[in-house]
Amino acid sequence: MIRVRFAPSPTGNLHIGGARTALFNWLYARAKNGKFILRIEDTDSARSKQEFVDEILNSLKWLGFDYDEIYYQSQRFDLYKEYAQKLLDEGKAYTEKLPDKTGEAIIFRVNNQAAVHPEQAASHPEQSEGSSQKIKINDLIRREIEFDSNVIKDQVLIKSDGTPTYNFACVVDDATMNITHVIRGEDHISNTPKQILIYQALGFSVPEFAHLPLIMGTEGRLSKRTGATAISDYSKMGYLPEALANYLLLLSWSPGENREVIDINEAIRLFDVKDVNKTAASFDLDKLSWINNQYLKKEPLEKLVDLIVPLLIENNYIQKDNFDRDYIVSIIKLFQARLSTINDFPDWADFFFLKDIKMDEKAKEKFLSRDFSKEFKLFIERLEALEKFDIETIETSFREIVKELSLEVKILIHPIRVALTGKTVGPGLFEVIYYLGKERVRERLEKWIK
């Protein structure tokens, strides 16, 4: 049975890189009918925070990466000490006390001779050379990677304060949790030979490794400066979890057949970690937005409404427990195909909710500098006189006026749009008029009649 794990440290939020690592582990477990284990690496009590644990858990839940088991390293300190003691007893580790520390650290011997006879090794370098060995990693993504043990220093296993180091806790956990495949970021490649040595010293079998390429920002390393990194930020910006997961998936993996938008269940069917590419990828918000739009278009209207209503309440556009849901549904429908994020909606559709609309000054300049008193007046009169007020009738009536006045359609349509919405872009004008209703259309047009 395949067992993989995602092992975040709660010293910060779950970020894009971590989410991608979680995604690939989760996907691999689901694809191979294995188990996905979550391990909170909270050995650093000073930097680890409960709020980050909560944030990480929430982000994983939001993304839909459900785990089968969860462990906290802070609850397993006895286990690490036990294994460190074993290495100590076998002479594979030694203790050391630093003058500025209170307790004793337990240190793993990487190069045996050098540790046993430090003076001798220093005076006879050829001897320590003789003790070196080749450590081979068989990486599922990169094939064979070889390290020489003499480039690795002796490793601290247990710190003076009694807490385990990352490389030690990681090995003890991966081994005792029966992890079969360690799928993690490329930044761990150089930790791997150190860990392999510990696996061997402890008599554990070494798992398979797969090192994922890193995700870069557009200007080098992905950072807060080059864009948001926390998953919760993307949620706040109005991205859908399915879209983010889909985008992350496309960074370093391809479903083939030129497919871009892919259902997660289809991805589970096609995914294999050995097909992940080796090259680091840059995060591109434009493409994420495009994918988000693709998902938004397909999203059931009712679900979209549930996502958008809280935003409208937040903006004071509607009152909680006191709004016309059907009306909201209709308006969202007008914008659905154009939205890049759900947060676009309150900005783009504000004129449906505001009494005093926000006027785009440039639009006003361009389309309302001229006096449209006559045209607007006539249009209002016709609208008032309409027996049936629906989109089709409104359009027919409008086209008649334009014809009578011998105008081009666009000469009148743009000024009316700006007067009604404050913007130059938006849904079809006749839909806008219909959903705004006669009253508001009249009010907003009358403002421009001198």
Place this chain on the structure above:
RNA sequence: GACCCCAUCGUCUAGCCUGGUCCAGGACAAGAGCUUUUCAAGCUCUCGACACGGGUUCAAAUCCCGUUGGGGUCACCA
């Protein structure tokens, strides 16, 4: 500095393992046009890459070596 990883359009990638079907395909972005109501949706088109240099071979994006470039790691952080 040492060690390690990587290298196809601006970006994400297909192709590379099993050389010829690739004067390199798709997507995002950009540009042009259409949609005679806008565009932030849709459609059409355009721009645009095998980092460089050596090999191997009848033939190389594909295999090998080197160079250059980018990235990562060298903590009693994880």
